[in-house]
Amino acid sequence: MNLEIDFMDETNKVSEMEINQLSKLLQFAASQQKLEGEIELSVTFVDNNRIQEINKEYREKDQPTDVISFAMEELGEGEIPLMNSTLPRMLGDIIISVDRAKEQAEDYGHSYSRELGFLTVHGFLHLLGYDHMTKEDEEMMFSLQREILDEFGLQR
Template sequence: MLYTENRQKKLEITEEFIDKIERVCDFALREEGVTGEYQISLLFVDNEEIRKINNEARKIDKVTDVLSFPMLEYEEGKVFKDIYLGYDFDEIYKDGDELVLGDMVLSLEKALEQSKEYGHSYEREVNYLVLHSILHLLGYDHMVEEDKIKMRQREEEILNKLEIRR
């Protein structure tokens, strides 16, 4: 289940908007081998709030588009399906029947700015950032070039399957 909270007032969030994000989450998680119930929290913020969170969490005092806080641990270069496919999770990783995957913080203000900068829709940018964050929750990263290529390829594969185009 996706739990959302809105802490910004600059952009409207509709039920349809949330439904589309949930579709991206469900599809991406299934594509990556998450078969059971899951729990992710998604916090919508503005640029100032994400800057504060980025500074507190990562000691980087600047605005970013999305932050991901995974609950599961991953070995270097490994992702969810490499480690946890078929794994029976301990209760510490669950909330009832839901596997707790982590938290995402998304600046809708930054998503709007980037959609204009990259010349595609706001909806596409939000869905891309949600997918990007989910992949981080599942162990993907882009700190080294090899991992970055792997992550970008996976993003494009999933976006194409969802028919979310630039």
């Protein structure tokens, strides 16, 4: 498996060390999920104002949130899948508010690094089709997140 990650920091607040750690975490999570082949995704760091704009535009919620994922493999009504084995598998985009990550790290009493990791894995699992709309789905997704973070070494 080859996972290509495009990191963009619109805030200039995420250090190179933090980005390297998140890259390793995503590689670890992808191997835990047994992904194969050429895979691409992007992670963008924004502030509360920008994520609120995105949340309002795409989810009709006029408030900041911590993470939003746009899965490329989810098909909308009337869309057909692109089938070409020579193209890398494009999972989609993860957008993280660094402001919310800092706020939540304080609220939950753990490190900013752990919260960034949590939000990254949460967004990544959404790209893979996991969700938390029902109690059962939430239990499965959150236990998987905890397992990945714990095994990687980002415990609470």
